[in-house]
Amino acid sequence: MTAFIRRLALPALATLAAALVAAGPAQAHGLVGKQDLPIPKWLFAWAAFAVLVISFVGLATLWRTPRFAELREQATLRLPAFLEPLCGLIGILIFSGVIYAGFAGTDESAANVVPTSIYVIFWVGIPILSLLFGDVFRAFNPWRAVGRAAGWVMGRVAGDGPEPVAYPDRLGYWPAAAGIFGFAVLELAIPVTDRQDPSTLAVLGLIYAAVQLVGMALFGVKAWSDRGDAFGVYFGLFATLSPLRWTGRQLVRRPLLAGTATLVPAAGLVGLICVMIGSTSFDGFTASSLWTDTFAVPLQGRFVDAGFSREHANTLVFTGGLIAMTGVISALYLLGCAGMKSAITGGTDSTTELAKRFAPTLIPIALAYVVAHYFGLLSYQGQAMAYLLSDPLGDGSDYLGQADYRIDYTWISATAIYYVQVVALIAGHAAGLALAHDRALLSFSSVRTATRSQYWMLAVMVAFTSLALWLLSNSS
């Protein structure tokens, strides 16, 4: 064990012990609210810090050779040939149904199935499904299914058509990053009445589908789906964490995180993941009075004074905030990579190259942020799908006999949700550390260098954890 690790392990254990000891007095002071927590929220940040440092020490001492590269996948299930087109067809039907509901259903967002389908089930539910079952979205991806069907028909009618344009390496994940950023602007910066409006969402859904079809026509279905389709890529990155992978007509099993560890980074991956983490962080930050009182209200006032309408001022301020938060996340990560660069003597890789190579290690953190910030939304608002599916247009129908179902806010307590959020954050960051450690062992020539290179990644992980817990403490 190096001197550094010895020096760090003891304070970490002491911090964890202090956090546990402090549980009694805090409880005695009756620190309860909506959440009945046994310790002050800030102490969770300190406990998380201790857990991460201990995990780091454990990795440095017990994990001394790269492991993920040697792991093998095992075929578990052979799938019938009809399943893939069937899933694609189901995906097209669901997408068509959502678009139809957007145009034909009620304008009242709470009574129309579209907003909940998009912001809760699609945006939050599928990432969690992707972790559990692999890239399920790819199978049901409607625009990919249309693209593949169109390609199949064209092949039958016109034979070998023109070859698609080669997807430029430099473009990488940038179209996906732009798409996710655009969705984040819609979710966080556009006035509520517009972003929840079913017909607006339907129009945007059609525009998004059209862009995907153009992208696939230009670069080919696979190339565009793998890099340019924002949602496909977004869910696909989370699916790399999963122990299941769907490949052609086979379902294969692999160790947890192995898919992420073997992901080959391309241009724009750092940008995409920073947008993913930045948008979730900003969503949490906007719930705080710090954002409202210190930034939002004063800046909106200035824009209004400059002649903007209140709505436009609001959109500009929130878009600016989203960009700033993404910038903060990117800067933190790049600082960590610069630290990594300074810690390895004689290395030839630039900070940018290191940032690109280690970017996949941020994927579990991005998922942890999604769970931490939206688990409550999924737990409660997700139930609304029961009555929304029964009456998708909000016109008084009751197809499934569930139109009178109401959300049960008691099935999970606010305290339990908070624990899920904290556990997700700690697990996500610990997974990130493990991935970074393994990648460092592959990248650098000695265990000593690999461990030392990760000192600063540890700092990045601790910073992200503290930021997430601080945001949670503000928003709940």
Place this chain on the structure above:
Amino acid sequence: MTSPPLAHAGHWAVGLIYLAPVAILVVTLLVISRRDRLAEAEELRQGGGGAAANDAGGS
């Protein structure tokens, strides 16, 4: 009606408790990195730079 940032010093102060672990870790890392670098330079100067030379990264 807007209020100056100073009026929200309480928010910032609470935020500092969350920032403290990061600050402690960064300071510790800076000190340790400096010591490591000095020890490495000393090692190289004394001619026993095998371990230090092996540190050179490369992928």
